[in-house]
Amino acid sequence: xxxxxxxxxxxxxxxxxxxxxxxxxxxxxxxxVLGGFMVLWKGLNMTGLNDSFGFGLYITADLAIIxxxxxxxxxxxxxxxxxxxxxxxxxxxxxxxxxxxxxGAQLVLLLEIGQPIRGWFSFWHPNVHSMLTEVIFCITCxxxxxxxxxxxxxLENRQLDKVPEFHYFSHNLHEIMxxxxxxxxxxxxxxxxxxxxxxxxxxxxxxxxxxxxxxxPWTFFLFVASAIASGPALTILVCKMVQGVSxxxxxxxxxxxxxxxxxxxxxxxxxxxxFLDTWWWATQTLPKMGVSFTEVFQGPYGMWLLIAELGVxxxxxxxxxxxxxxxxxxxxxxVACVLDCAGIVINRFVFTIQNLALPVLPFEQVQIYVPTWxxxxxxxxxxxxxxxxxxxxxRYLPMFPRERExxxxx
Amino acid sequence: xxxxxxxxVRYGMVIDIDKCTxxxxxxxxxxxxxxxxxxxxxxxxxRSITWMEIYQLxxxxxxxxxxxxxxxxxxxxxxxxxxxxxxxxxxxxxxxxDEDTGLVNHIPVRCIxxxxxxxxxxxxxxxxxxxxxxxxxxxEEMLTPNVSPRxxxxxxxxxxxxxxxxxxxxxxxxxxxxxxxEGEYVPACVESCPAKAMTFGNLLDPDSEVARLAKSxxxxxxxxxxxxxxxxxxxxxxDWIHKxxxxxx
Numbered sequence: 143x144x145x146x147x148x149x150x151x152x153x154x155x156x157x158x159x160x161x162x163x164x165x166x167x168x169x170x171x172x173x174x175v176l177g178g179f180m181v182l183w184k185g186l187n188m189t190g191l192n193d194s195f196g197f198g199l200y201i202t203a204d205l206a207i208i209x210x211x212x213x214x215x216x217x218x219x220x221x222x223x224x225x226x227x228x229x230x231x232x233x234x235x236x237x238x239x240x241x242x243x244x245x246g247a248q249l250v251l252l253l254e255i256g257q258p259i260r261g262w263f264s265f266w267h268p269n270v271h272s273m274l275t276e277v278i279f280c281i282t283c284x285x286x287x288x289x290x291x292x293x294x295x296x297l298e299n300r301q302l303d304k305v306p307e308f309h310y311f312s313h314n315l316h317e318i319m320x321x322x323x324x325x326x327x328x329x330x331x332x333x334x335x336x337x338x339x340x341x342x343x344x345x346x347x348x349x350x351x352x353x354x355x356x357x358x359p360w361t362f363f364l365f366v367a368s369a370i371a372s373g374p375a376l377t378i379l380v381c382k383m384v385q386g387v388s389x390x391x392x393x394x395x396x397x398x399x400x401x402x403x404x405x406x407x408x409x410x411x412x413x414x415x416x417f418l419d420t421w422w423w424a425t426q427t428l429p430k431m432g433v434s435f436t437e438v439f440q441g442p443y444g445m446w447l448l449i450a451e452l453g454v455x456x457x458x459x460x461x462x463x464x465x466x467x468x469x470x471x472x473x474x475x476x477v478a479c480v481l482d483c484a485g486i487v488i489n490r491f492v493f494t495i496q497n498l499a500l501p502v503l504p505f506e507q508v509q510i511y512v513p514t515w516x517x518x519x520x521x522x523x524x525x526x527x528x529x530x531x532x533x534x535x536x537r538y539l540p541m542f543p544r545e546r547e548x549x550x551x552x
Numbered sequence: 553x554x555x556x557x558x559x560x561v562r563y564g565m566v567i568d569i570d571k572c573t574x575x576x577x578x579x580x581x582x583x584x585x586x587x588x589x590x591x592x593x594x595x596x597x598x599r600s601i602t603w604m605e606i607y608q609l610x611x612x613x614x615x616x617x618x619x620x621x622x623x624x625x626x627x628x629x630x631x632x633x634x635x636x637x638x639x640x641x642x643x644x645x646x647x648x649x650d651e652d653t654g655l656v657n658h659i660p661v662r663c664i665x666x667x668x669x670x671x672x673x674x675x676x677x678x679x680x681x682x683x684x685x686x687x688x689x690x691x692e693e694m695l696t697p698n699v700s701p702r703x704x705x706x707x708x709x710x711x712x713x714x715x716x717x718x719x720x721x722x723x724x725x726x727x728x729x730x731x732x733x734e735g736e737y738v739p740a741c742v743e744s745c746p747a748k749a750m751t752f753g754n755l756l757d758p759d760s761e762v763a764r765l766a767k768s769x770x771x772x773x774x775x776x777x778x779x780x781x782x783x784x785x786x787x788x789x790x791d792w793i794h795k796x797x798x799x800x801x
Binding site for chain 2: 186187191196254256257268271272275278343347430433438498502506
């Protein structure tokens with residue numbers, strides 16, 4: 143039924159099977175839209191947020207999604223700026239994943255603010271001293287860059303490509319992609335950093351506050367490092383997932399292994415500085431604020447989170463990715479990438495939730511945050527939105543340039 | 553401090569904990585004066601708006617060493633330089649410190665409700681409007697005309713009744729004066745305290761009562777180690793209160 147839209151020389155599942163899959167996705171998206179609508183209509187009282195937890199699941203999800211979306215800018219940087227041509231196999235996928243992450247995060251962000259209709263105030267009345275202003279500006283600009291990077295892929299659709307204007311426009315965009323890759327790298331560096339700065343500048347919150355360099359707290363640099371150490375891991379995971387579902391090899395193995403190797407080095411680099419930061423924070427920053435290291439682990443937000451973040455989801459995946467034989471093993475590679483991504487989610491969780499759970503005043507109690515369905519639904523809905531975009535892109539666009547070569551049809 | 557020395561005015565408050573009986577008159581007066589909304593069920597304390605919170609403190613000792621006290625906590629209008637913890641994080645300039653008075657203000661009609669300021673405040677002094685503000689019918693007529701009620705989805709906090717400052721300035725202008733007399737501008741909480749435990753005024757005026765009390769050996773501020781430089785001081789002759797007030801977490 144839709145065969146005219148499917149790229150030439152590749153095989154896709156039947157339209158019936160695809161429609162059934164879309165039905166499931168739309169079901170989940172519908173649930174997310176309902177949750178989001180309830181929050182917009184009734185207000186944030188529909189969530190588990192309160193005056194202790196100004197930030198909750200929405201912000202945790204946003205930060206995690208944006209960090210994991212860093213695969214787009216970093217793969218783009220390696221492909222176009224550094225010149226790692228073998229990554230061209232996977233760059234389209236990285237861009238689509240990045241686009242999903244950034245647009246998805248902005249959808250959730252719309253629900254997160256109490257007055258969504260005033261969202262434009264961030265551009266009209268910007269406070270240049272606020273890290274959040276930097277985040278808002280850079281994320282918006284980078285989403286535009288990602289859209290520009292996504293457009294040539296969309297225009298390569300079999301039917302759209304027949305229109306000469308689209309064909310030449312797409313071709314010319316490809317030619318100047320290095321400019322967008324460099325712009326994306328610059329913008330991404332700053333907003334990933336600003337997201338870390340968001341917490342590090344809270345000088346009245348001992349859990350989050352960090353000293354730093356010039357106007358940037360150390361969390362600024364650590365968030366950049368952690369994003370580029372986990373974003374490519376998500377790209378690998380999504381690639382493996384698409385290959386698994388389609389039962390085809392879509393990307394040359396060397397491209398995946400190169401990305402895995404780079405991820406291993408980046409994760410190790412990040413972990414070295416993260417351990418140093420934790421040590422300095424525990425022995426210098428916290429004592430100066432009158433807090434001991436053990437005091438910041440209270441209630442359900444115990445030391446186990448630190449061990450899970452840096453040990454299980456830090457050292458283990460870094461070790462796997464650093465050892466060539468280990469990362470060449472498909473199962474171990476997937477385990478390492480899952481752990482790497484989980485580690486970054488935990489990192490964003492502790493900076494958001496654990497940070498706010500701890501009362502600063504001695505007369506207050508440790509608070510526990512439990513998200514409601516209206517928070518889970520839009521969050522899961524964003525994942526479904528990602529699945530939708532990915533499914534459509536895979537079916538109708540030449541997302542994997544080597545697919546035909548790797549899977550010849552007799 | 554807050555860089556407002558040029559104006560010669562830095563409003564602040566001193567609260568004598570030894571005198572405070574915990575009657576909550578200040579809290580009620582604040583609620584009334586500033587049109588702070590409330591709900592029928594106010595049991596959820598992490599969602600109710602209380603600009604003036606009264607904490608009940610105790611020394612944790614068994615009888616007969618047991619001691620208790622009440623600590624009223626409002627926005628402490630931090631004087632940290634260059635910015636208080638809450639203002640510089642706001643992405644839309646909806647909250648700022650007036651460097652002529654030292655008062656930290658909030659502009660609800662500009663607030664986008666991101667709650668970053670709530671997260672940055674160590675004193676839990678900022679509140680979010682989780683619901684539309686509603687008052688029972690007869691009470692609507694008792695709202696203070698000089699204070700706009702805030703809408704759902706924005707943050708609010710103690711303003712030290714800044715509308716009273718504006719009224720006092722207007723009065724002084726009509727009388728041909730450029731300066732305010734001591735006691736001409738007083739927040740509702742200070743006015744309502746039956747025990748006279750609260751003193752308000754210009755901390756930079758060496759002749760003012762508030763400046764004299766702030767320099768007392770009994771004076772302390774909450775969580776001084778954090779460097780927030782609050783402009784609300786507390787007085788107590790009890791050591792355990794001093795120690796507790798300086799304990800972070």
